[in-house]
Amino acid sequence: MELEGKIVAVTGGFGSLGRAVIAAARAAGAQTIAIDRAAPPAEPAPALAGSRLYGGVDLAAPGAAEALFAEIGRGGGLDALVNVAGGFRWETLEAGSLETWDFLYGLNLRTAVAASRAALPLLLARGGGIVNIAAGAALKAGAGLGAYAASKAGVARLTEALAEELKDRGVTVNAVLPSIIDTPPNRHDMPDADFGRWVRPEQLADVIVFLLSARAAAITGALIPVSGRV
Numbered sequence: 001m002e003l004e005g006k007i008v009a010v011t012g013g014f015g016s017l018g019r020a021v022i023a024a025a026r027a028a029g030a031q032t033i034a035i036d037r038a039a040p041p042a043e044p045a046p047a048l049a050g051s052r053l054y055g056g057v058d059l060a061a062p063g064a065a066e067a068l069f070a071e072i073g074r075g076g077g078l079d080a081l082v083n084v085a086g087g088f089r090w091e092t093l094e095a096g097s098l099e100t101w102d103f104l105y106g107l108n109l110r111t112a113v114a115a116s117r118a119a120l121p122l123l124l125a126r127g128g129g130i131v132n133i134a135a136g137a138a139l140k141a142g143a144g145l146g147a148y149a150a151s152k153a154g155v156a157r158l159t160e161a162l163a164e165e166l167k168d169r170g171v172t173v174n175a176v177l178p179s180i181i182d183t184p185p186n187r188h189d190m191p192d193a194d195f196g197r198w199v200r201p202e203q204l205a206d207v208i209v210f211l212l213s214a215r216a217a218a219i220t221g222a223l224i225p226v227s228g229r230v
Contacts, residue, residue, distance in 0.1 A: 001029030012085035020201035065118035078122035108151035127170035163221030179230035
């Protein structure tokens with residue numbers, strides 16, 4: 001199995017994509033850690049069974065990521081980090097607010113920066129990888145996507161810069177750029193869309209597991225579109 005014996009932490013681990021990544025990593029042999037701002041579910045989804053769960057963690061809060069990853073280090077170390085935590089808002093600049101830009105910066109970019117920085121000592125000690133979730137909109141934004149696209153463009157630039165920083169130190173850093181992910185909230189918001197054209201969480205998770213595997217050891221600093229048929 002591609003991730004046999006590895007320990008993989010996933011931020012945003014209680015959500016649709018986070019659960020899919022955890023399920024795929026476990027199927028590949030990894031031990032998994034699910035981190036989320038939400039409280040741990042009273043009855044965890046089957047995909048989370050067997051994972052270590054850390055709920056109620058605001059990674060953007062000062063000191064929160066450092067405290068969390070110090071505890072993870074005491075619990076056995078870390079081989080890989082997947083920064084799934086994030087969110088979306090559609091809002092035009094004309095009708096929107098500056099607060100939305102701050103909110104999405106904190107949710108999408110600051111969490112990835114904080115988690116990556118806090119996890120670095122653990123990853124450098126064992127080698128491994130980071131995979132970030134950027135977005136197709138990071139390359140080309142549409143109307144109403146300014147704040148979201150800017151925050152995800154920040155994730156893309158973080159990926160490139162950190163990959164250069166770590167390329168001679170045994171840690172790879174890559175990002176996937178999905179189009180629309182087929183999740184219940186997206187179906188609710190776009191009920192007339194052709195869901196079959198979207199990217200399923202399981203498909204995205206498979207790409208992420210590949211990037212964390214030994215087969216992808218020569219790949220770092222890549223921004224990989226995973227667009228389905230959008």
